[in-house]
Amino acid sequence: MSVKTDLPWPLKVAFLGIVLGLGGATAMWAYDLGRSFTRFGPGPSREQVEELQQKIDHLTIDRNRFSSTVNAAESQLNIERSAQKQLAAQVKILESENAKLKEDLAFFESLLPADTGSGISIRRLKAELIAPNQLRYRLLIMQGAKGGRDFVGDLQFAVTVVREGKSAMMMFPQGNAGESEKLKLNFKHYQRVEGILTLPEETLVKAIQARVLEKGQIRAQQSANL
Secondary structure, eight states: OOOOOOOHHHHHHHHHHHHHHHHHHHHHHHHHHHHHTTTOOOOOHHHHHHHHHHHHHHOOOOOOHHHHHHHHHHHHHHHHHOOOOOOOOHHHHHHHHHHHHHHHHHHHTTOOSOOOSSOEEEEEEEEEETTTTEEEEEEEEEEEETOOOEEEEEEEEEEEEEEEEEEEEEEEOSSSSHHHHHEEEESSSEEEEEEEEEEEESSSEEEEEEEEEEEEEEEEEEEOOO
16 A cells, blocks of 8 residues: 655645756756857957957057058168169269270370470371271371461371282372361361271271371371281
């Protein structure tokens, strides 16, 4: 035989509420615990968001400022590089011009006459072949310091050549008006003369002689071998 004890229904309701409440609390605790383990806890507060946003704004401002500084520095560097290249090119040009002036100065100093007379002289006749039939010449004609008048005359070249196995002499100018005009002389102290003589094909040049003529008379002459 068994004895059954029935609880009153209010107690049953209270007991059921307690059980449900404990179950709900346990479920919430388990849910929060799971979120904490999976890092899905509650989000940041408004204050934290604002603080992070301020830091981002400051970093953005600093980045923009540094970027502007770098761009300005690069532009200045490019300008300085361009200016440096231009200066280097100008320096090369000036060095070349300076070397040429020094060469000319040394050339003229070496040609200064030692005497103080009034005679005409040819100094340092130079000639070289720049092509098989082209002869370049360079010389300086001077008048002594006592020459009180301008010298007016002509320059003449006598070129010794070998053609077809035979020696010959060619005279310049050869009646060409333009060539004759280039060899006119008119100076008081000195006149520098340079140019090119064109020879016939298959001509071997052996020597050149420069002559200064005044009214058809030879006043000075100088020769150079090739």
